[in-house]
Amino acid sequence: MERAYIGLGSNLAEPAEQLRQALAALQQLPRSRLAAVSSFYASDSLLPGQPRYTNAVAALDTDLQPLQLLDALQAIELDQGRERHERWGPRTLDLDILLFGDRPIDEPRLRVPHYQMHLRAFVLYPLAEIAADLQLPDGCHLSELLATCPFDGLERLQP
Template identity: 80%
Template sequence: MERIYIGMGSNLADPAEQLRSAIEALAQLPQSSLIGVSAFYQSDSLLPGQPRYTNAVAALDSTLAPLVLLDALQAIENDQGRERLERWGPRTLDLDILLFGDRLIDEPRLKVPHYHMQERAFVLYPLAELAPADLCLADGRTLAELLGACPFVGLERLPAR
């Protein structure tokens, strides 16, 4: 089993409910156990003119291969109405593999650690609820170092769900 962290986000069709449905689907993945889920956070979209996002991070222990897990996550997105019309457009659900154990993955369809996660408070702060501060990324940086360089700005931690 490897510990995998999944970033979750939605800004369409009742985003909090989209995340709750995704959590239920993650709990049903084969060869996997859902270990925990962070609080939900709201943040502005990275692009102007889009609705605010609701984000969270899930921790999963799994024996699934990275691309098999990616396919399963994309199936969950599709089941929840995800349309891939534009790369940075609004979405019902976005599920991203942030970290896959201590692996460094550079495949055409999958890059792990997830690109730009170190710059995104809406990823790092929910991740910090589940992962130890001394969690070390493949490049040697710790989660604590990333948090120190990424202020809690523009985030709103939502009340318990």
């Protein structure tokens, strides 16, 4: 099995409940085991005028191949009412493969490491909570990314 890190986010239809439902669905994925889940965090939307997001990161040990996992994650999103109208629009659920083992992946449908994770506090801080000593495929340590990405605007939510 390989360890994949999945970013979870929602800003519609009771976001914390959307994340809980998604985590339950991740536990049901074939040939996979949910290994760890960060706390939930609230963050402002990247675009003005949208509701705040609730975010988390999950560690998933899986025998699925990266594109199989992507398909499974997109099916979970659809089951929870995700509609893909615009790239940065509000959403019931967003599931992103942040890392997949130590493999860089550059496919038309999937880029891993996630191409903007190094800029996003709402990804890095939850990830650090469950994988503090993580080294990315390019050799960079998660602690180096955290040093350049302030916690500003991020709020750790109570369980």
